[in-house]
Amino acid sequence: MSNIAVIAAAEGEDINPLVPATYDIVWSLVCVAVIGFFFWKYILPKFQQVLADRSDQIEGGIKRAEEAQTEAKAALEQYRAQLADARTEAAAIREDARTQGQQIINEMKVQAQEESDRIVAAGSSQLAAQRQQIVAELRSDLGRTAVDLAEKVIGESLADDVKRAGTIDRFLSELDTVSADSANGK
Known part of the structure; x- marks a missing residue:
């Protein structure tokens, strides 16, 4: 560079060291044009294709995400409706079970009352039968005792069954x- 500056100084030209020579500018422009042409012809379309693919993937992903979100919302609403x-069905089943339970309890109460009434009636009839049997036994025992006492008081034997039966019946009446x-209080 110093040789060029010396030569240029000798010729009387004022050379700016910051400005390159014309031939350097021309060849640089040719190289830039060739590289720009190859870049524009081969690299830029590939780059645009990659950007378009990515854009489609992103937009498709967003669209799929929106569709998935819409489906999820619909599924959530369906789930809530099913729930x-x-x-409601569980409440109805509980109410039916309560009603059936109450009916069973009422039926059991009715059956228990009927069974209780039957047992009381059987007990009453059994008690009446036993009372009649005891009264009959007591009458015969009382009759025999009365005859024995009457024999002792009268001093004669009342062995005759017809007389004894008549005497016993009269005494009992x-x-x-x-x-x-x-x-009656008399």
Whole structure:
């Protein structure tokens, strides 16, 4: 560079060291034009294709995400509707179970009352039968005792069954009238 500056100084030209020579500018422009042509012809279309593919992928991903979000919202609404239906159905089942339980309890109460009434009626009839049996036994025992006492008082034997039966019946009828009178308060 110093040789060129010396030569240029000798010729009387004022040379700026910051400005390159004309031939350098021309050859640089030719190289830039060739590289620009190859870049514009081969690299730029590939680059634009890659950008377009990425743009399509991004837009398609966004579109798919929006569709998935819409489907998820629809599924969520369907799930909520099914859940509400299930809750309603569960409430109805609980109410039916409560009603059936109450009906079963009422039926069991009715059956228990009927069984209780049947047992009480059977007990009452059994008690009445036992009472009649005891009264009959007591009458025969009382009759025998009365005959024995009457034999001792009278001093004669009342062994005759017909007499004994008549005496016992008469005594018991008198006893019934006395019992009835005392029950009536006379």
